Amino acid sequence: IDIDEDRYKTALDNFKQAGVSEYIDARLADAHSLVKELKGPFDFVFSDADKDWYKNYFIDVDPKLKVGGCFTAHNISRGGRGYGGGQGIFLEYVMSMKNYETSINSLGGGVSISYKKAEK
Known part of the structure; x- marks a missing residue:
């Protein structure tokens, strides 16, 4: 989109x-x-949009993401300057979800990959 x-x-x-x-x-x-x-369902979602809305996008996509699917968020570390703003709020939220496993690659602008292990 x-x-x-x-x-x-x-x-x-x-x-x-x-x-x-x-x-x-x-x-x-x-x-x-x-x-x-x-409508979904989705296997893979790549988000590189309004960083302050990452959490909102994730909440809207989560029920439509298949188990085994991934939600990725680009520029998650703001060019190596930490996880502030909407990116930090998103990461705190997604990392608290027991049915997701999230990894972060902080090279460049950073990217997070959240793998959906199970439904809630």
Whole structure:
């Protein structure tokens, strides 16, 4: 989901060049409202949107994410400056969930990968 039409078109081109277009459901929309409406189920979610909304996106996606699926959050460590703001709130929340296993790679902007082990 991207709200910016140019980035959305670039993403579509990249997916096509990589040969994965048929596996990706890309949307041009405002993620704040669309994420709630998506039906799922999902195997993999990559979030690189409004960092202050990471927790909200996760809460909306969690019931739709398959067991064995992953929710990833990009730029989680704000370029190595720690886990503040929305990223910190998200990490505290997701790491408290017993049915998820979360790992963090802090290289660059950092990425978290939360693996869904079971339903709640």
